[in-house]
Amino acid sequence: MAATLTGLAPGSRLHEGVWEWPGPVPARDVRLDGRGLVLLPTFHHPAGPLLQDTPGHPAVLTYPAGPGLPPTAGGTDVSAESLAAVLGRTRLDALRLLADPHTTTSLARALQVSNATASSHAAAQRSAGMATTTRAGCSVTHQRTALGTLVAGAWP
Numbered sequence: 001m002a003a004t005l006t007g008l009a010p011g012s013r014l015h016e017g018v019w020e021w022p023g024p025v026p027a028r029d030v031r032l033d034g035r036g037l038v039l040l041p042t043f044h045h046p047a048g049p050l051l052q053d054t055p056g057h058p059a060v061l062t063y064p065a066g067p068g069l070p071p072t073a074g075g076t077d078v079s080a081e082s083l084a085a086v087l088g089r090t091r092l093d094a095l096r097l098l099a100d101p102h103t104t105t106s107l108a109r110a111l112q113v114s115n116a117t118a119s120s121h122a123a124a125q126r127s128a129g130m131a132t133t134t135r136a137g138c139s140v141t142h143q144r145t146a147l148g149t150l151v152a153g154a155w156p
Contacts, residue, residue: 001014002014005019005061008061009021017031017032018030019031019032028051028053030051035056035057035058036058036059037058038059038060038061039061040061041062041065042062042063042064042065049061049063049064050063083151090121091121091125093111094122095131095148095151096152097110098122098142098143099149101141103139103142104118104119107121125142126142132145
């Protein structure tokens with residue numbers, strides 16, 4: 001247990017049931033006393049571990065789980081071709097286009113597909129959290145989310 005905790009929070013140590021953290025004066029001691037510890041890996045805070053120690057609740061240690069999003073094999077960037085192989089060429093093109101708001105009709109025209117096909121692509125991306133859809137009367141507008149932008153990478 002001590003090796004795991006000190007590995008996740010370098011500079012800390014487990015000594016006689018007390019997890020000691022280095023830091024500004026005074027140093028921080030965490031006494032779990034049976035409260036439990038939640039280990040929460042994250043790609044969103046790669047700078048170092050964060051500890052939430054609220055009395056009466058399990059302590060929560062958020063620690064870097066990798067170099068950042070998106071995780072890539074071998075540390076190389078994902079190419080457009082490999083992303084298209086997963087999403088499909090038309091769906092990747094739709095994701096690129098949704099950097100700006102598009103109605104279903106304008107998306108269909110830009111992709112050179114039917115309105116039903118464009119709507120299906122937008123619905124799939126919406127269900128994956130990569131796009132949002134806003135309805136105003138009879139009009140529907142689709143736009144890429146932050147996740148969609150992250151997946152699309154450097155493409156506009």
